[in-house]
Amino acid sequence: MVRVRFAPSPTGPLHIGGVRTALFNYLFAKNLNGKMILRIEDTDQTRYVEGAEEYIMNSLEWCGIKFDEGIREGGNYGPYKQSERKEIYKKYSKILLDNSNVYMAFDSPEELETLRKENEANGQVFIYNHSTRNKLKNSLALSKTEVDELLNKNTPYVLRFKIPENRTLELYDEIRGEVKFNTNELDDKVLMKTDGLPTYHLANIVDDHLMEITHVIRGEEWLPSLPLHVLLYEAFGWQPPKFAHLPLILKPTGKGKLSKRDGDQMGFPVFPTEWISIGEIYRGYREDGYFPEAFINMLALLGWNPGTEQEIFSMEELCKAFSLERVGKSGSRFDPEKTKWFNHQYLIKKNGNELADLFIPILKEKNIDFSGMDISRICEMLKERVDFVWQLWDESYFFFEAPKEYDEKFMKKSCKEDTSELLEKLASILESTEDFTSETLENNVKAWLEADEIGFGKVMSPFRLALIGAGKGPHIFDVAEIIGKEETISRINKLISVL
Numbered sequence: 001m002v003r004v005r006f007a008p009s010p011t012g013p014l015h016i017g018g019v020r021t022a023l024f025n026y027l028f029a030k031n032l033n034g035k036m037i038l039r040i041e042d043t044d045q046t047r048y049v050e051g052a053e054e055y056i057m058n059s060l061e062w063c064g065i066k067f068d069e070g071i072r073e074g075g076n077y078g079p080y081k082q083s084e085r086k087e088i089y090k091k092y093s094k095i096l097l098d099n100s101n102v103y104m105a106f107d108s109p110e111e112l113e114t115l116r117k118e119n120e121a122n123g124q125v126f127i128y129n130h131s132t133r134n135k136l137k138n139s140l141a142l143s144k145t146e147v148d149e150l151l152n153k154n155t156p157y158v159l160r161f162k163i164p165e166n167r168t169l170e171l172y173d174e175i176r177g178e179v180k181f182n183t184n185e186l187d188d189k190v191l192m193k194t195d196g197l198p199t200y201h202l203a204n205i206v207d208d209h210l211m212e213i214t215h216v217i218r219g220e221e222w223l224p225s226l227p228l229h230v231l232l233y234e235a236f237g238w239q240p241p242k243f244a245h246l247p248l249i250l251k252p253t254g255k256g257k258l259s260k261r262d263g264d265q266m267g268f269p270v271f272p273t274e275w276i277s278i279g280e281i282y283r284g285y286r287e288d289g290y291f292p293e294a295f296i297n298m299l300a301l302l303g304w305n306p307g308t309e310q311e312i313f314s315m316e317e318l319c320k321a322f323s324l325e326r327v328g329k330s331g332s333r334f335d336p337e338k339t340k341w342f343n344h345q346y347l348i349k350k351n352g353n354e355l356a357d358l359f360i361p362i363l364k365e366k367n368i369d370f371s372g373m374d375i376s377r378i379c380e381m382l383k384e385r386v387d388f389v390w391q392l393w394d395e396s397y398f399f400f401e402a403p404k405e406y407d408e409k410f411m412k413k414s415c416k417e418d419t420s421e422l423l424e425k426l427a428s429i430l431e432s433t434e435d436f437t438s439e440t441l442e443n444n445v446k447a448w449l450e451a452d453e454i455g456f457g458k459v460m461s462p463f464r465l466a467l468i469g470a471g472k473g474p475h476i477f478d479v480a481e482i483i484g485k486e487e488t489i490s491r492i493n494k495l496i497s498v499l
Contacts, residue, residue, distance in 0.1 A: 002034025003214050006060075006067075007204070009041045010052035013275035013282060014059050017219060017249045017258065020299045024246060025217045026065045027300070027322035037211060038070030040081045041204070043197045049277075059272040059284075063292050064315055077211040082203050089198040092206045092236070093159055093191060101235040102159045102191055105138040106150050127187045130165045159192035161201075161228065161235075169227045174215070174244035174324045181227040189228055201225065205232045208241060217244045217324070220331075244324050247303050248331040258334050268336040289388035294343040302332040312345055344387045352380030358389045366393070368400045374482060381474050395473075399482055402491050403469025406498070410471035414461030420499045422459050423466065427492045436485045438477040445477075466495040 006022040008014060029036045038060070040053055057072060069075030079085055096102040105128075112128075119126040126132070134141045138160070142150075150157070167183040191202040198206075208216060223245045233240035249258045252266060260282070263270040272295065273284035285295045293314065300318050301311065304327050313321065347355070356375040363370050382395045426445065430436075433444050449456055464476050467488065473479060480488045 001214075002029055002032045003037065003212050004029045004034060004217060005037040005039050005208070005211065005213050006065075007039040007041045007207075008056050009044060009047070009200075010049060010056065011044070011047040012049050012052055012277075013271045014056050015258075015260070016270055016272065016285075016299065019059070019063060019065075019272050020249065020302060021217065021219055021246060022060055022065050023063070023296060023299055024304070024322070024327070027318050028215065028217060028324060030319040031322050034214075035068040036066070037075070037077070037213070038067040038073075038080065039207060039211070040071060041200060042081060042083045043199065043203050045083075045195070045197065055273070055275060062273055062286055063296055065296075082198075082207065085203070085207070086197065088210070089192070089203055089206060090196070093198065093202060096161070096191070096235060097159065099235065100162070102161050103133075103139045104147065104157045105136070105160045105188075105190075106142075106155050106157045107137045108156075111137070128160065129163055129187045130184065133160075133162075133188060156194040158190045158194055160188040161191050161232065163188050163228070163231065169230060171226055171230055171243070173223070173226070174217075174242055175247075175327050176223075176245065176329055179223070179226070183227065183231075186227060201228055201232065205229055205236075209233070209236070209238050213241050215242045215244065217246065220245045220248050244327070247328055249302055250331040250333045252334055252336060254333045257331075266336065268339070289390050290339075290343050291346045294346040295339075297346075298339045298342045302334065303327055312342075340387045347387065347389065348383050350383070352376035352378075352383075355379035355383060355389060355392070359392050362390060362393060363400070370400060372484075373399065378482065381478060398468045398473060399479065402487070402494065403466075405469065406465055406495070407470040410461070411465055414457075414465055414471070415499060416458070419458075419462050420496050422454070423462055423492050423496050423499075426459055426463060427489050427496075430480070430485065430489055430492075433485075436481060438475065438481040441480055442477045462495065463492070466492045 004025040006025050008018055008022075026036050028034070038057070040056075042048055042053070053071075057070075060067075067073050069077060069080065071080050093102065097104075112126075116126045128136070139147045140162075163183050163186045165184060169181045169183065171179050171181065173179050189201055190199050192198055207213075226243060226245070229243075230240055250256065251258050251262050258270065260270050263283070269283040269285050269288055271282055271284050272286065274287045275282040275284065286292070296315060296318075297311075297313055300313060300322075304322065306313070306321050307326055353376045356379050359379055360370070360375060363375075378396050378399055379392060382392055385395050386392055425448070429444055429448055430441065433441055445459070446456075448454075449459060460476065461471065464471060464473065467473075467476060467479050467483070483491075
């Protein structure tokens with residue numbers, strides 16, 4: 001059975017790049033009737049952020065990405081939190097130590113920093129590998145007596161992986177095809193830290209093997225780690241999973257990886273839901289008014305091409321259509337305007353009742369009296385004009401409040417010397433209309449204008465100004481019907497008094 005995992009670190013909020021990685025894992029698993037696992041990789045306690053773990057799980061839940069196994073779901077391969085698996089990592093690090101695949105390195109951070117600076121001064125880059133390891137403070141270069149002496153003194157040490165020399169690794173990536181690495185260019189990564197916790201590399205490999213992960217689908221930034229991970233599988237004598245490295249999500253300019261700073265500068269969120277940190281609040285797509293389906297639809301098409309002209313996909317449709325073969329190698333440029341377009345498409349698919357359920361809480365928050373108003377009809381009438389439900393207020397406020405002021409430019413353009421007289425006549429016609437519906441009102445007014453040979457605009461523009469206060473809004477007779485006869489005539493009389 002196909003088994004994939006999403007394994008974030010709780011070091012802060014979940015970037016949309018991380019959400020897309022989770023999404024592609026989910027779609028791949030569901031397409032092949034596989035399992036999706038959530039594993040929290042919290043071995044780096046120095047970067048742990050309080051609340052980040054809950055944020056990650058809640059954000060993915062909002063996105064509609066569901067897990068078969070995890071901290072909340074349980075499962076037969078737990079614990080699903082790396083900080084609860086310490087004894088497991090100790091066991092496997094000992095296996096590597098016994099097999100001479102790792103060695104103890106006693107170099108202090110200060111000593112290593114001095115070496116780096118010395119190399120930089122000579123125009124060189126310091127790498128802890130086959131070319132330097134035998135000259136440094138580790139169990140390969142020191143005698144057994146010296147090592148025992150350091151251990152007896154409780155000298156802190158790390159376990160480094162001993163990268164083999166002079167090998168060319170020809171590996172396969174499900175997206176990029178064949179990739180080659182020369183082991184002489186790799187460094188001996190730390191696998192166990194001085195605090196007894198594993199680094200990402202060891203914990204990741206051990207967990208993926210024990211959890212029977214068949215495919216590792218992760219971001220492009222992990223591609224340089226691929227040779228180390230494959231060598232670790234080899235050292236344990238395990239069959240590695242298949243690997244796929246997803247392309248980057250690029251800035252709207254197309255150059256460089258999308259970052260939080262880009263969102264701050266250009267006015268769009270880069271996190272799925274709001275993240276509140278010390279002294280700062282970071283916007284989320286949920287709080288900005290995006291539907292989760294629209295957000296996910298947008299993300300799915302960043303790097304994956306369905307091979308058709310179709311752009312709107314439900315989650316179910318995405319699961320059926322997705323394959324790694326149609327994921328591109330190159331980065332995908334993020335387009336904030338296209339993201340709004342997706343939300344608009346999902347908004348206009350909703351009927352008036354669905355939108356009314358979302359709009360009414362906004363009206364209540366503004367303490368608007370909407371009793372007797374057909375909110376469903378108002379939403380249906382205006383939905384093509386907005387991208388977000390919260391924008392409905394800016395397009396509909398005049399249904400609930402009479403104009404307090406009038407657009408001067410439109411007023412100057414639409415109101416002439418005879419406008420008051422025409423508005424008085426309009427008011428009398430509306431007053432005498434018993435069937436106060438949009439169609440009847442329009443027919444009655446048109447009949448008057450045609451009979452008296454009055455230009456349509458001479459009356460309709462001031463009529464719009466009276467009801468709305470500006471030269472905008474939907475069909476004016478629809479507005480009149482919704483606000484009712486009494487309010488319509490009241491607004492006309494108010495404009496007459498102003499004129």
